[in-house]
Amino acid sequence: MPYSADIDRKWQKKWADTGIYKFNPANIDKKLYCLEMFSYPSGANLHVGHWYNYGLTDSWARMKKMQGFEVFHPMGFDAFGLPAENYAIKTGIHPQDSTLKNIETMEGQLKEMGATFDWDHEIKTCTPDYYKWTQWLFLQLYKSGLAYRKKAPVNWCPKCNTVLANEQVIDGACERCDAEVTKRNLTQWFFKITAYAQELLDKLDTIDWPEKTKKIQTNWIGRSEGAEIGFKVADQDAQFKVFTTRADTLYGVTYVVLAPENPLVGEITSAENKAAVENYIRETQKQTEIERLSTVKEKTGVFTGSYAIHPITGEKVPIWIADYVLATYGTGCVMAVPSHDERDYTFAKKYNLTIKRVIKSADGTGGELPFCGYGVLVNSAEFDGISSSDAKLAIVKKLEADAKGSLKINYRLRDWLVSRQRYWGTPIPIVYCDHCGEVAIPEKDLPVLLPYDVAFTPDGESPLKKSDKFMNTVCPTCGGPATRDPDTLDTFVCSSWYYLRYADSHNSDKAFDTQWINKLLPVDKYVGGAEHAAMHLLYARFITKALRDLGHLNFDEPFLSLVHQGTILGPDGNRMSKSKGNTISPDEYVRKYGSDIFRMYLGFGFNYVDGGPWSDDSIKAICRFAGRVERLVDSLIEQRSNRARTDINNDDKDLNYVRHMAIKGATQDTERFQFNTAISRCMELVNALFKYDAEVKVKNLKLFEQTIIDLIKLVSPFAPHFTEELWEQLGFEYSIFNQSWPEFDEKALVRDTIEIAVQINGTLRGIIEISANAENSEAEAIALSDEKIKQFLEGKEIKKVIVVKGRLVNIVAK
């Protein structure tokens, strides 16, 4: 029976019944952990993106299984989060009810994909048996000082009276009511990811990730080398430090600037400037972060009325506040050098502040101000004439002697704010007791259950705060009355460790068994969207390192190798969206053509990493291809009893060659997630088989059959149900996925290549030998006789043979 969606169901059932994809711990030494980013259970059906991510990563996993790896391939759901809560506010359906229902639908759909997922290890982050251990994770960080509380601003909508996530703020206004969003300071929990900034940066070199992603993380961490320099406030006790990467310009400092939020501001502002300063601070608070960081905005600021003492010259320089200085970067204070910094220059021009040149360009022309490059120092006392780079160190050295400064490395990375004023998330396992203060819930009392019966309509409080039953508890230390933390954890916390829990998902005593996960992890291949390059992937790396340092695991990096799938666009070339009406529903195609055709099209029609616009044309091409494979199998079965040769003669050479090439190409390409070319190799093989079948009258049936078997195996990762069916038709034992992957013989391939060249060309001519010392070499083009070539090949390992259209162009030795 020709392939259709019915075949899918037949084999899915058989796979489930025989448990063929269950991970066998006995084979841990051959383990391969293959993981896709788990998904959020939205109400909708699986979209093309899911298929693209999960379907084709599964193809990779299937090849690995056939290559003898014990593949661990789990699946689960990132089930907490804002959408379910918003949906509840709109419809009144409880987040837990809608989420669990959505998960059920999605499980069904994922199973219809026919992937090799081992459902025994499924996790849902919103169930107590998972979030219990998310709370445990929080406590580990808390005990080691990596979780702490401090005040931090949140986006606040005064009209809805609620906290907004960044993505709910549109152009500075609330997405729901359009009111102007302001800031509000709340005491919130942070994870000290900055403690790992340097290691997060360094270890990027050790992992096989896309360079682009590493770059994003590198920028995110934002290491910069410079110096911290202390300034005293004139006629007061107060002092502050600035961070600078240009200590060489220290003599050019003509004023200093503090961030408006800097606590020192209140202290040092003079009486006559107080009103202006306070007014300025108020204005700043109104702005959203985006507005404030806009480069196009004109710089503004006010004078505090106080002066700072230059650490070397002793000069008095005015102290200003300005919103172009960020409280969260460096020390929140900068030394302004208007002559050699563009921002300081425009600011100084605007407010008529002194500009003093201290660097001249090295070519002696000076350079127009602001001159921001490196050069030679002038107007800098004993440092005159020294180069910028030398002066950077020399000046700091001088400051160091007086304890006024030191070299310092700064990071842009900020600590991770994990408190969310939301209901649908993991409760924070901390109580506040009048007696004992902040108290961690003992691990044995976990989980802190998320109460079901809570009013989560937005009215200015964390929803949990309104549940007396939840909030009022007893202090685990003194037994007195205590209140719980009303916030929940950022869902990125749930997803920062789920790959660990998969490995030991049924463990009710621990989050995971250390010895076991040290064997099963790290993840060997991680596949998911590039949009997680900065947040999720950085958080997960951090959590892994923190748990390592706490002795819970022994590896440094969670994901050894990472691939980002591209985006499949609508047929019109735009991102698929319901509003644009350009969505493609996988269901229709799967019903019509079967899941294998759909998956194979996704593999064939795009470069996996790039993605691209959907097109119906190529899906027909895949149908045709599948039909050709079926016809080959039919032809083979028909001819099995025919008379046949057993020797290999000239009629067989082409087929054998293409067979070798196909095995080599498909294997390497599938390995590298280049599914489009892998499938192309299979098509070439089909074409060669058709030709052989039509043209060679007395066949070498053994070769014919072997080639078809190889072909089916090469195709099987992309079309598992289809090939399973063919396998059965050929009378072979269940299952093709217990078979071994075809191997190719590199030496034979080289030999065949040369033989084919000889055969077609008669003689080998025009061989160019590239000498080993090719650096300054005249490359030599030598015409060699057959005899010479044989000598040349004798005892040499051949790196590559270049044959174009049957003509041997070059043989390159190793």
Place this chain on the structure above:
RNA sequence: GCGGAUGUGGCGGAAUUGGCAGACGUGCUGGAUUUAGGUUCCAGUGGGCGACCGUGCAGGUUCAAGUCCUGUCAUCCGCACCA
């Protein structure tokens, strides 16, 4: 503004990483099978009658460049006052 990536037939996309560009597939043209349509099979298909010319554009290195170097344009994506 800074940083990164990409640019190849009518279209989707290849090119063993410096080796006869355009694999594979679509589409198109012609032929065969079929009562016919569809299906299927085979052949042709970058441009030019030609020698030749062709990988965004202009230079360069090399026996050999889509691939390496310099400059430039376009599109996309990150970051965006980071001191």
